[in-house]
Amino acid sequence: MPPKYFPTRGHLLVCQGNSCQARGSALLYQALWKHLEREGLSYYKQGGSLRLTTSGCLGACSYGPTLCVYRPQGGGLQEGWYAGVDFPLARRIAQAVHEEAPLPSEHRYSPEAR
Numbered sequence: 169m170p171p172k173y174f175p176t177r178g179h180l181l182v183c184q185g186n187s188c189q190a191r192g193s194a195l196l197y198q199a200l201w202k203h204l205e206r207e208g209l210s211y212y213k214q215g216g217s218l219r220l221t222t223s224g225c226l227g228a229c230s231y232g233p234t235l236c237v238y239r240p241q242g243g244g245l246q247e248g249w250y251a252g253v254d255f256p257l258a259r260r261i262a263q264a265v266h267e268e269a270p271l272p273s274e275h276r277y278s279p280e281a282r
């Protein structure tokens with residue numbers, strides 16, 4: 169039997185490469201994980217919709233902590249790439265994905281249309 173498939177509204181990845189860790193990305197990941205748990209936003213919670221994982225280097229090492237998000241949009245995937253992410257911004261990004269609202273523009277370095 170295959171594993172259970174959990175539909176999600178988006179996948180957030182928080183870089184845990186060396187440079188981002190030196191800028192606090194481990195704490196950022198833990199704080200965001202706890203927030204998603206507490207608010208019931210994680211995909212495995214009733215009504216939750218978000219997947220959160222760590223990643224290796226995302227290629228913006230001098231600007232970390234780096235976070236990227238992918239979410240379904242218009243039959244494709246929308247990307248959001250963020251540098252210098254702190255917990256309040258990570259929380260706003262997660263909330264926007266959960267609510268299927270526009271992604272925050274601050275600290276975003278990917279083009280808006282993607």
Ligand code: FES
Binds near residue numbers: 183184224
């Ligand atoms: S270490 Fe995070 S972007 Fe490279």
